[in-house]
Amino acid sequence: MAKKKNEKIKHRWRKCPLGTHWRSASNVDKHHRKKITVKEHYRKGTCVKNRSGKDSLYADEMFLISNTYFSKNKTNISSNSLGYRKGNQYDQIIDGWVTYWNEILKPKVPLDPDFVKVMIATESSFNSRAEAFAGKRAGHARGLMQVTDITLKYLKGHKTEARNQLVELDEDDMYDPVLNIAAGVRWLYRKKQIADAKFEEPSWLKSVMLYKGYRSMNNKNVKKFIRLYERIKSEKH
Amino acid sequence: MKNINIFLLVSLLVPYVSIAGSQFCFEREVSIYCEAELGANYSLNGYFVKNSKHYDFAARRAFDGGWCQDALKSIMTVMKSAHYCMEFEESEKNVDLTIDSVVSRTSQWTYFQ
Numbered sequence: 001m002a003k004k005k006n007e008k009i010k011h012r013w014r015k016c017p018l019g020t021h022w023r024s025a026s027n028v029d030k031h032h033r034k035k036i037t038v039k040e041h042y043r044k045g046t047c048v049k050n051r052s053g054k055d056s057l058y059a060d061e062m063f064l065i066s067n068t069y070f071s072k073n074k075t076n077i078s079s080n081s082l083g084y085r086k087g088n089q090y091d092q093i094i095d096g097w098v099t100y101w102n103e104i105l106k107p108k109v110p111l112d113p114d115f116v117k118v119m120i121a122t123e124s125s126f127n128s129r130a131e132a133f134a135g136k137r138a139g140h141a142r143g144l145m146q147v148t149d150i151t152l153k154y155l156k157g158h159k160t161e162a163r164n165q166l167v168e169l170d171e172d173d174m175y176d177p178v179l180n181i182a183a184g185v186r187w188l189y190r191k192k193q194i195a196d197a198k199f200e201e202p203s204w205l206k207s208v209m210l211y212k213g214y215r216s217m218n219n220k221n222v223k224k225f226i227r228l229y230e231r232i233k234s235e236k237h
Numbered sequence: 238m239k240n241i242n243i244f245l246l247v248s249l250l251v252p253y254v255s256i257a258g259s260q261f262c263f264e265r266e267v268s269i270y271c272e273a274e275l276g277a278n279y280s281l282n283g284y285f286v287k288n289s290k291h292y293d294f295a296a297r298r299a300f301d302g303g304w305c306q307d308a309l310k311s312i313m314t315v316m317k318s319a320h321y322c323m324e325f326e327e328s329e330k331n332v333d334l335t336i337d338s339v340v341s342r343t344s345q346w347t348y349f350q
Contacts, residue, residue, distance in 0.1 A: 122335075123297060125326060131350050132297075135304035140350075146298065213278035213299030220282070220295045220333055 010055055011104055013065045016047035021168075022061035023048050052157055056166040059179055066178045070096035077113040080232045086126040090144065090177050091117070097185045104165060105189055115204055116185055118228045119211070120144045122221065128177050142174035145184025154190070155183055162190055187211065258337075259329040261287055262322040269312055271305035279305035281336070287329075294325060294334040296348055311346040315339045 015022045025045040031038050050056045075095040081087025091113075098113040123146040124130035134141040139149025149171055154161035156168055167186050173179040191207040199206055209215075209222050216222070269283035278299040285292055296308070315321050318341035325334035338347040 127349075132348055133304065133350060134298075135301035137301050138304075141298070141300075210275065212297075213274050213276070214280065215273075215275040215278075219274075219280070220293060221280075221297065221335075224333060224335070 011100065013069050013100060015061060015064060018055055019053055020047040020049055021056055021058040022046075022064055023058075024060040024064070050166075051168075052166055054157065054164050054166055056156075056168050057182065058168045059173055062179055062182050065100070066093060066096060073099055075113070077117060078232045078235075080235050082118070082121050082228060082232060084121060084126045087117075087121070089126065090120065090181065093177055093181050094120070094185075097181050100182075101185050101189055107189075107192065109204065111185070111188070111192075111204060114232050115208070115229065116145075116181070116188070118225055118232060119184070119188070119208065120181075121228055122212075122225055128180065129175055140171070142171065143180035143184075144177055145180055145187075147174050147180060147183050147187060151187050152183065155186060162186070257328040259325050259327060259331075259334070260322050261285070261292075261325075261329070262320065263316070264320055266313070266316040267323075269309060269316075271302070271309055274299040277301050281305050281308050283336070290332065292332050292334055294323075294336045296336055308346065311344075312339045315341045315344045315346055318343060 010018055023046055026043055028038070028041050028043050030040045045060075070092045073092070073096050075091060077091045077095045079088055079091070094116045095113045098111050098116055102110040120126055123141075124144050126144065128144050130141075130143060130146065132141045132146065134146075134148045137150060141148045152167075152169060152171065152174070153159075155166060157163070157166050165186065167183050169179050169183055174183070188204075188207055188211055191210040192202070192204060194210055195202040195206040198210075205217070205222070205226070208225055209217060209219070212219075212221060214222055263285070267283055267285035269281070271279040272282055274280050279302045280299040281296040283294050285294075299305075316339065321339060321341035323336065324338045324340070326337055327334050336348060338345060340346075
């Protein structure tokens with residue numbers, strides 16, 4: 001189908017014009033709408049308007065992008081598993097989303113997919129079902145990148161933490177590696193934006209520090225992150 | 238031939254050493270505390286000496302003060318037992334450890350639920 005003149009596609013992998021998102025084909029059960037009974041029917045996949053009116057990613061389109069492009073994407077990620085049983089299981093997803101967000105948000109220094117791999121190692125040990133209680137305000141931290149419930153709200157535009165390039169996902173979505181990594185990398189980018197404003201010499205490492213909630217680069221866990229990152233970069237597998 | 242087999246076995250095992258996990262058991266409480274971090278966040282940290290070796294440990298992430306105080310309270314309850322064990326992600330070769338759980342016969346605390 002030819003694209004209409006005014007329809008701008010934001011990214012080469014996105015299916016729908018700005019302000020809309022992809023809703024996959026599905027079987028719709030019989031239901032009532034405005035006092036009319038709608039019979040069970042098949043609904044084609046289509047682009048629908050975003051609630052926010054902003055550029056937002058929804059689960060259906062994330063799966064579509066992942067299934068269509070991630071296996072074809074030439075990966076730049078290290079094959080070093082860091083000793084974890086599932087250490088290389090998510091490489092294509094990590095590399096795919098890092099490629100996507102790097103192209104969308106265009107940082108001066110692009111995010112390295114190995115950075116995200118180490119992030120997952122330190123956050124969840126590559127356990128996609130990992131769940132930790134993160135306090136009354138933050139709720140629970142879930143999945144590979146331990147995305148918290150409050151972070152999910154921020155990624156939807158709550159309190160204008162993220163002003164655009166929103167991610168519309170729910171708590172249960174965080175146990176799916178494709179959705180979790182999409183959200184986690186987007187949140188790491190938000191932390192990079194904060195690091196850029198906060199520090200004279202911002203870096204991706206400082207955004208990791210902010211993601212993990214630490215105030216100093218001398219923190220034990222930040223140092224552990226650096227050690228693992230150096231290891232992944234020094235060893236060829 | 239035997240040497241080659243040993244070399245191959247060691248080569249295969251080496252990458253897994255760092256996350257082999259470790260467990261240390263105690264009869265007394267060890268030092269554990271919450272430390273103020275960015276914003277209203279607190280990190281959970283501690284240390285102990287075992288076999289003349291000093292170990293530091295921390296939870297994976299800093300969360301709000303309520304989380305840290307609750308974790309501390311739960312861990313202190315477990316540590317009051319006559320015998321309890323702490324589990325860490327890394328092997329005992331490491332001196333900087335990530336705490337996963339504290340378990341006694343009657344109570345426990347785990348980072349992941």
